[in-house]
Amino acid sequence: MTQTPTPATPVHWKVVIDTADPHAQADFWAAALRYVVEDNSALIGNLLGAGAVPAELVVESHGRRAWRDLVAVRHPDDPYDEASGTGRGRRLLFQRVPEPKTVKNRLHLDLHPGEGRREEELARLEDLGARVLRRVEEPSGGWIVMTDPEGNEFCLH
Structure with missing residues (x-):
């Protein structure tokens, strides 16, 4: 059984x-x-x-x-x-x-503020102390690679 x-x-x-x-x-x-x-x-x-x-x-x-x-x-x-x-x-x-921190993160957060809100959210995050590392544009979409105040990477979509 x-x-x-x-x-x-x-x-x-x-x-x-x-x-x-x-x-x-x-x-x-x-x-x-x-x-x-x-x-x-x-x-x-x-x-x-x-x-x-x-x-x-x-x-x-x-x-x-x-x-x-x-x-x-x-x-x-x-x-x-x-x-x-x-x-x-x-x-x-x-x-x-x-x-x-000495090397690139093996895990990171992706932030999705909503359609058409990326630049507004970018400004808000920079005001909080985040920094832009680079902008990525690919056929599948675009995002911004950023760091928090201690240098941990995250992406803003």
Whole structure:
């Protein structure tokens, strides 16, 4: 007798980006994507109060407690855990690493602002600190290769 397989539960994921300054990168990407920086202050307060984490792992950011070495941004419409502030949907997590970026990204984000809005979005992203590397025009379409403030590549379509 053959058993019917149990439906698989989708795997929850996030994109993790190494960075020298997680809070600056989170602020840039939250503004670029119109996401929100996650608020983990309640969880941090509970862990500090219980003596589970040392105070040197915490900084103040946007007037609230935050982890010194990592911070995430999430889509504003996605669910999140109220006790921890952790998103349960589309997220980017920025983690501090000691070494600088030295080579081209093996993974990058493609931003799609919508038909006819590329130049307007380009100006907005440059105002946030992004830089243009090059414009690409191919038979399949065009896009702009850009970098965030730490030099991570992304494309604007």
